[in-house]
Amino acid sequence: HYTFFPGTPRWSTGNSDLTYAFLPANNLSSTVKLVFARAFARWSEVTTLTFTETDVYSDADLTIGFFVGDHGDGxxxxGVLGTLAHAFSPPDGRFHLDGDEQWVVDGDVTTTSLTSAVDLESVAVHEIGHLLGLGHSSVEDAIMFPTISSRSRKVQLASDDVDGIQLLY
Ligand code: TQI
Ligand code: ZN
Ligand code: ZN
Incomplete structure (x- = not known):
């Protein structure tokens, strides 16, 4: 079953049109940016939320960046595996990914030779759930279930994820 963060934080009703920006220093390719756009679309399809990319990092509701090691937020x-990414609950909006991972972008994870490869879209869909206010779920096929094996891809919201997010938005 889905959960929320303590106090059920959510983006307020006046703000269902959320903006997101990529850390300029990361210089991400349009292919990588498209993976995040697809991950956001999975959540906007089942809610009244919209997600729009902005170039103005300091104005964005949600910020996305790759960092390595200690990056100043405690x-x-x-390094490789362990923590892959983290996202802070509303209204914080920061989504950080571990730049030391072997991120798989648009790839067939099962055919990569890297045993430590991690599917970017799978992690993005999960972390966006946290950004929007979902905690972890006890339902194994839910996106918000707190385990994913490396070399696997899980990007489809389960009905448990949809039920949870639709209570918030
Ligand atoms: N990062 C953890 C996560 O996002 C961070 C975390 C631990 C956390 N406990 C939390 C976040 C409680 C919010 C609330 O769950 S992670 C997975 C999964 C991670 C893990 O790097 O371990 C995914 C990132 F679900 F597969 F285990 C993405 Cl998909
Ligand atoms: Zn961080
Ligand atoms: Zn999580």
Whole structure:
């Protein structure tokens, strides 16, 4: 079953049109940006929320960046595997990914030779759930279930994820 963060934080009703920006220093390719756009679309399809990319990092509701090791927020990344990414609950909006992972972008994860490869879209869909206010779920096929094996891809919202997010938005 889905959960929320303590106090059930959510983006307020006056703000269902959320903007997101990529950390300029990361210089991400349009292919990588498209993976995030697809991940956002999975959540906007089942809610009244919309997500629009903005170039103005300082104005964005949601910010996305790749960092390595200690990056100044008290939750240092740890190199390959372990923590892959973290996202803060509303109304914070920060979504950080561990730049030391072997991120798989648009790839067939099962055919990569890297045993430590991690599917970017799978992690993005999960972390966006946190950005929007969902905690972890006890339902195994839910996106918000707190385990994913490396070399696997899970990007489809389960009915448990949809039920949870539709209570918030
Ligand atoms: N990062 C954890 C996560 O996003 C961070 C975390 C731990 C957390 N406890 C939390 C976040 C409680 C919010 C609330 O769950 S992670 C997965 C999954 C991670 C894990 O790097 O371990 C995914 C990132 F679900 F597969 F385990 C993405 Cl999909
Ligand atoms: Zn961080
Ligand atoms: Zn999580």
């Amino acid at each position: 939750e240092p990344f740890d």
